[in-house]
Amino acid sequence: MKRRHPILTILLLALVACAPSGPGSDSGSEGSRTAGGDPLPSWNEGTARNTLLSFVERTTTAGSPDFVPEAERIAVFDNDGTLWSEQPLYFQLQFALDRVKAMAEAHPEWQNTQPFRAILEDDREALAGIGEHEIIEIVMATHSGLTTDEFASAVEEWIAIAKHPRFGVPYTDLVYQPMLELLSYLRDHGFKTFVVSGGGIDFMRVFTERVYGIPPEQVVGSAGSLEFAMVDGAPTLTKTAGIDFVDDKAGKPVGIHRFIGRRPILAFGNSDGDIQMLQYTAPGNRTALGGIVHHDDAAREVAYDRGSHIGNLDSALDEAPARGWIVVSMKDDWSKVFPSPELP
């Protein structure tokens, strides 16, 4: 394979940076989540909220010059950092690391093999020295050699027990309440909502329906290779070593065309990995809206943008004004970040 998963390349830095911080010291304002007919109760008054409301009204009101037929109301959302958190480590990579530990008993050789030994011993110094080859080894060892059903069960189990190091809750609790409201609001207006993420498609599909209301057939993601065979009379799909498609950067418009076959009219991302998806959807000269979730809320979540090793947001931030993409300030535009009343 010539193309390598870009996410892999940052695992190294991420591993080093993922030391758990303390529990959230500032819970931020709880915000009003009253329904009262407001479709976006966790969005504060402001440009972002107004632009979203006005865009949906313009595109869904019959007779409006910007009216878009229901079949063409495709909305696409990046996942990591856009629909749920991605710090201190992409949640799927945390899954891979936890899985190495869970699989260790069946792999006694890992006790003496890097990078597995370093993971098992939480040896951050050794982990800091590993290269891309070892990173690929980690992902392959944890994401292949299983049937698709076995992999889905492994993800299910992990979601049920794993806890986020800072917030101490299951990872699926760390979805963004304002984005859940936006997804529902769009669907209530005839939009079909899709995830378009660099994350693994088999990983995400385990929870997207339950958590986002987005069914498996509306999830686009990076994909490992698969092999079909009848095994003892049972049809079996096995995840094999190899990456078939990387749904990141210029791969995102490709994935949208390949899986959806229609050009979206709304796209939301949070990093430079989403630029091409935003350009494809909302270049600035068609009825379409681009949006960027800007992580500027150190108190309630994390503050990062330019130069971050995860979710680097740089060129997209520069390009936003000219193309009319809304930049959503988590701090200013959201009255609530996570759904749980216990969380900010």
Next chain:
Amino acid sequence: MKRRHPILTILLLALVACAPSGPGSDSGSEGSRTAGGDPLPSWNEGTARNTLLSFVERTTTAGSPDFVPEAERIAVFDNDGTLWSEQPLYFQLQFALDRVKAMAEAHPEWQNTQPFRAILEDDREALAGIGEHEIIEIVMATHSGLTTDEFASAVEEWIAIAKHPRFGVPYTDLVYQPMLELLSYLRDHGFKTFVVSGGGIDFMRVFTERVYGIPPEQVVGSAGSLEFAMVDGAPTLTKTAGIDFVDDKAGKPVGIHRFIGRRPILAFGNSDGDIQMLQYTAPGNRTALGGIVHHDDAAREVAYDRGSHIGNLDSALDEAPARGWIVVSMKDDWSKVFPSPELP
């Protein structure tokens, strides 16, 4: 690329076999198409019809032991030979040949280059001598180097003017009326209908919504490679030379998992290219139904199965009884083949 498009390998034989036959000599019985509450008016009384009706009732009636929640009612259909005709030549290959002729003026070199010269001169003897390398050349020359929008327009134009050699009507008129009824019937009962075909995804998506009521995002097919770029400020997806995914044989369950992410409960095919999709959907021990359209109607369409160079149906026919797949006889089970009153 190690994998080669299996359809390509039969183009050679197909080219030789595609001499137009005369217009349909026997129009067959017109059949009753009265609605009167019958969801399948073009299906004659018999096992096939009864099995379909009973399967849909069993899986969609609340309280039934075989009840399937609406979200899981996924039905997949092969295209060529299952939803529309595929003789005397896969329609997409006819499109490729016609496109060589349409593009000839811009390619004066083709006058002296095989296999293009043979196509331009309808030189069947020379065509009979070409190999796989030349066949790939034909597909690449006609299906790449365009933007996705340009390719869609080329398909649109071809559909508007091209006529089937035997029936003298546009190719999209040669869809099967009973299958259109089945698609509607399933959707009326909460099924989501998908095309899962070896045909090109960009080719099929141009007409599936209009003709089958199946939107682009519910079409799975073979896919060429794509490249995204901003060209003079405009987001552009270009079809490049290369095949990314072959949605045939063992590729069909892979395509289903990759694009849909759920296991279907109903699958319909017509050839050995559909065996793995049928096995994956309906191995015989789960609530699911497999179906095979058997082309046994020489009078109204074409009769072919074992050993046919297009739509070879052999092992699937042998495997059908043990797995409970219904074999639909076009001759006996369908009172009408095509929608138009002018056609059988």
